[in-house]
Amino acid sequence: MSDALSETSDLSADDSQDVMTPAELIAKLEEAWLNEKFSPELLESKSEIVECVMEQLTHMEENLQRVRKGDVKASVHRMEIDRIRFVLSSYLRSRLQKIEKFFPHVLEKEKSRAVGDPSFLSPQEFAFAKEYLANTETYLKAVALKHMPPNLQTVDMLKAVPEPCLDSFVFLRVKERQENILVEPEMDEQREYVIDLEEGSQHLIRYRAIAPLVASGAVQLI
């Protein structure tokens, strides 16, 4: 992989502080991809990674044009491009599916977040989500709601569409040691307890207990 990529112009030329090698970028993409795939709720938007990977893919495609046709290297680089494109597409698809599934909640969360907080939707995803909401509401009104009695002509989307289940179980691997993670009881007879997460250990745990650790990068969903 380093062959085709070493011919590209430096990513570092764009950034002042974050100098990432292409290998680091792809590693970050894969982390974001796995986290998004296995998390029950929509995670923070990683637009910088998406943009950089798209740039990377463009560079790689351009390099590929310059390579002599029929050269064996070309096939290997082609495979690499396809693989990266698959991971990126899969990542964006995961996000879009969750945006569509939980659209009123996702929009509400984004609208009510504080100015400094990280956003959960890229500007393009936000536009998409708004259009999805408008489209669906228009449809329901046109087909049925406008024919209903006056007091029943609206549906509260926030109540009608279910929220993500934060109590689903996820597998994770610990990247940074964590102490005193509070685990809430599932049933009335149990009591809450604390656990420590050792670096490198793997666990099966309810998402709700470790959600902030996913956001901070302390654990990786697998």
Add this chain to the structure above:
Amino acid sequence: MFCEKAIELIRELQRMGDGQLPAFNEDGIRQVLEEMKALYQQNQSDVNEAKTEGRNELIPTIKFRHCCLFRNQRCIAAYLYDRLLRIRALRWEYGSVLPTAIRFHMCAEELEWFNQYKKSLATYMRSLGGEEGLDITQDVKPPKSLYIEVRCLKDHGEFEIDDGTIILLKKNSQHFLPRWKCEQLIRQGVLEHVVS
């Protein structure tokens, strides 16, 4: 009993598993809406009577009809929304042009929703950077090999691949083609991946 027709609509969708889209039950919806209208009117007159003549014994009936009205609304909304989810899946399965057989099963408003959804999705994909954005409806499976053996299931005419060569896709012909070019055609049923 009230709400029977509404439940029937839901059962109809439950019977068709696998995300298939049955024909739009316009008749069923109309019947539920009529029942709602009748319930509402009965409630209106009863509420008036209860207020003007103090007939409080009507109140439980009014409440009951109120519940039926909400149940009907909820069932209709569920029926329509579930159909939308199936229609949405069609965009990802078949691409932007739906087979005619499926289009017949959709009402005009569903077609309109589908068109808007297509547009939103296209705008989003185009905005992903690069010259034309990224078509995320492609690359659904991880790439295993660069070229794949495919058999043509129906006549599709000429097909151009990256280096300019033109392949004639005739029924039953077999070709060794780049995987990424064939994905769409495989999903549409024109080509079949031959696993030897």
